[in-house]
Amino acid sequence: MKKKVVILGGGTGMSCTIKSLKHFPLEITAVITVSDSGSSTGRLREEFATPAVGDIRKVLTNFSHLSEDIQKIFEYRFQTYSDLDNHPVGNLLLTAALEQTGSLQKAIEYMSVILDVKHRVLPLSEDYLTLMGETIDGQMIEGEEQITKSHQKYKRIFYKEEPHVLREVIEAIQNADLVILSMGSLYTSLLPHLICEEVQEAIRTTDAKIMYICNAVTQPGETDDFCVGDHIKVIESYISPRKVDVVIASNTAVEPEIIQKYATKEQKDPVIIDYDTIKELGCELIEADLLTTEDGTIRHNSMRLSSIIFSYLMR
Numbered sequence: 001m002k003k004k005v006v007i008l009g010g011g012t013g014m015s016c017t018i019k020s021l022k023h024f025p026l027e028i029t030a031v032i033t034v035s036d037s038g039s040s041t042g043r044l045r046e047e048f049a050t051p052a053v054g055d056i057r058k059v060l061t062n063f064s065h066l067s068e069d070i071q072k073i074f075e076y077r078f079q080t081y082s083d084l085d086n087h088p089v090g091n092l093l094l095t096a097a098l099e100q101t102g103s104l105q106k107a108i109e110y111m112s113v114i115l116d117v118k119h120r121v122l123p124l125s126e127d128y129l130t131l132m133g134e135t136i137d138g139q140m141i142e143g144e145e146q147i148t149k150s151h152q153k154y155k156r157i158f159y160k161e162e163p164h165v166l167r168e169v170i171e172a173i174q175n176a177d178l179v180i181l182s183m184g185s186l187y188t189s190l191l192p193h194l195i196c197e198e199v200q201e202a203i204r205t206t207d208a209k210i211m212y213i214c215n216a217v218t219q220p221g222e223t224d225d226f227c228v229g230d231h232i233k234v235i236e237s238y239i240s241p242r243k244v245d246v247v248i249a250s251n252t253a254v255e256p257e258i259i260q261k262y263a264t265k266e267q268k269d270p271v272i273i274d275y276d277t278i279k280e281l282g283c284e285l286i287e288a289d290l291l292t293t294e295d296g297t298i299r300h301n302s303m304r305l306s307s308i309i310f311s312y313l314m315r
Helices: 011-021 039-048 054-063 068-075 089-101 104-114 144-149 167-174 186-194 197-205 228-239 256-266 275-280 302-313
Strands: 003-009 026-032 120-123 131-135 140-142 154-159 178-181 209-213 246-250 284-288 291-294 297-300
Touching: 003 011, 003 167, 003 186, 003 302, 011 026, 011 054, 011 186, 011 297, 011 302, 026 054, 026 167, 039 054, 039 089, 054 068, 054 089, 054 104, 054 120, 068 089, 089 104, 104 120, 120 167, 131 144, 131 186, 140 144, 144 186, 154 186, 167 197, 178 186, 178 302, 186 197, 186 228, 197 228, 209 228, 209 302, 228 246, 228 275, 246 302, 275 284, 284 302, 297 302
Parallel strands: 003 026, 003 178, 026 120, 178 209, 209 246, 246 284
Antiparallel strands: 131 140, 131 154, 291 297
16 A cells, blocks of 8 residues: 655645655645745736635646646746736636636646646645734734745744635545655745644644655745754744654755855855754754755755655655
């Protein structure tokens, strides 16, 4: 029987994780946040009053078993002077399916058939959700895009509306062998799951191991000076008394000029592995050479990462 894996996260971080993991003999359920308020997704949310579809599109594309040429069409963004400008084809198709069916979950199922997706993709909720952030000095920032752009430190992340988490999401967590908290923005990709009481309770009570894949670099304002252990502490503050069982972190020696570029142009620094803190937290550390550099951009090696995840599951 295949091991059951549930991955919680957003689009870019999760997409890297599943791109290769989909080829392993696993039963994967990807649960995606629906509160993105930027770019094409934000415009569609405003016009149709629907949950965000952009991160879902990215995950469906990376889960697809069709040729890369067809995947690129789903990801193609219109470049025009009309209202279509910067809208990816996949966002429009998902929105059309949502309008026709009245259900984001059903729309995803339709697109999964079209894209030959073998695993399950679920939205966290069918609701129109607005992410809110309370900064350490008491400011209230509204909207996922603004939370990221404001480069503030946050003491609390919450939803403006009461979220109704899909029953299928809770069941998947409860029945999983492994729950993966995916890399990506800690405050706008991962915490949007963990601030939901139903998700917290499911994680506390599941028999699954809890794995966190740590980010390679910090997020300006939000996680400045964060080490691996700091990320774990934030996560555990939401799921306590449950602990993160294992963390995967990269020990790749990145070239100094790349580190300098990230520091000066993006105000991002490598996330340091703080061995003593991780040990004090009682969390198993799996470290490996996981990063590659493409055109000056640091990326996780999806196949190496997936191999580590699968090996952990097969112990």
